[in-house]
Structures are given as C-alpha cells and as structure tokens.
Amino acid sequence: MPERVAVDDAVGVLLRRAEEARAGSHRVVLLIDGRSGSGKTTLGRAVAAAWPADRLGPVRLVHLDDVYPGWHGLAAASRTVETTMLRPVDPGWRRWDWTADRAGGWEALDPTVSLVVEGAGAVTRASSALADVRVWLELDAGSRRARALARDGATYEPWWDVWSEQEEAHLAADDPRSLADVVVQA
Secondary structure, eight states, X not given: OOEEEEGXXXXXXXXXXXXXXXXXXXXXXXXXXXXXXXXXXXXXXXHHHHOOHHXXXXXXEEEGGGTOOSTTOHHHHHHHIIIIITOSSSOEEEXXXXXXXXXXXXXXXXXXXXXXXEXXXXXXXXXXXXXXXXXXXEOOHHHXXXXXXXXXXXXXXXXXHHHHHHHHHHHXXXXXXXXXXXXXXX
C-alpha cells in the first residue's frame, strides 16, 4: 500500500525514503510519474534542490520532456528509462531536439550518481524494478489541463488529446499508481 502524502510534505517524505533506500555506495534511483500538469517537474526540481549530497552523494535530475521523441513518444521514452537510463553500464539517453523535430546528442549518466527521473511514463513495471523510490502524482483533470496549458499554451493545446491517449495507454499497460511507494496529492 503506497504512502499517501500532501504535496507540501512530498519533498521531505521522498528524501527520507531515499535515505532509507541508500546502502553504502549504492546510488538512489527515484522515479516521479503522473499525468500532464500534475506537478512532476516542480516536484523533481524541489527534490533535486533539497537533495542532501553530504549524506546521499550527488544527484542528477532528468526531465523526460528532454527524452520524448516528439508528441507521440511517451512509450519510447518509457522504454529509454528501462533499457538505457537505468542500465548499469554506460547509462544515458538520446536528447530530443524539439525545434528540429529529431534526435539530438547523447547525454551520458554516471552510474554512481543518484538519479531523479520525472515525467509521464517514468514508472513502468520494468523501470520500477530498477528503482528505489517510485512516486505517483494525482491531480484532477481540470486542474491538470489548466496548469499544462498555462505553462505551454498554444504549443501544447493541439496535442492535448494525443498526449492524453498515450497517458491512458501507459496507465492501462503499467498502472504506475499501483507501483508507487508514495502517492502525492497535488
């Protein structure tokens, strides 16, 4: 049963969970998932900013917005988390160049540095098995849409339904909420 927390308490709870998960020199992998507009980026940034490097070592924050290969790329980015980002040898990902609408440069990850990955599709059955802390953010549909469109405006609005269908497919295939250790009510 996941721990349910309010958004104001989320950073403290997630850092406590990260400290409990760390063993020796083992890096911590924390995955943050949720639907568009639920607050994943904000939470990811807050966790990374508050990360106690003196106790947990360094951390790297990865935004799946930098990974999705275009507006139809949620499933592909999920597979990247599972197969490329979290692999033990030569982890990383291919950055997506949204302006040119094509793959960009390779982003290498240090396999000894803790990792916070935030984005829709971050928590799957395969990725959750490779992570230490799994998070699901919940927010009602109307609030999520208002937030997302306020953030991205005209760029996102024509793609809202396309993206929402991919989120629905992700929810049906992986049920990330059921895989979460912590559910945050945003």
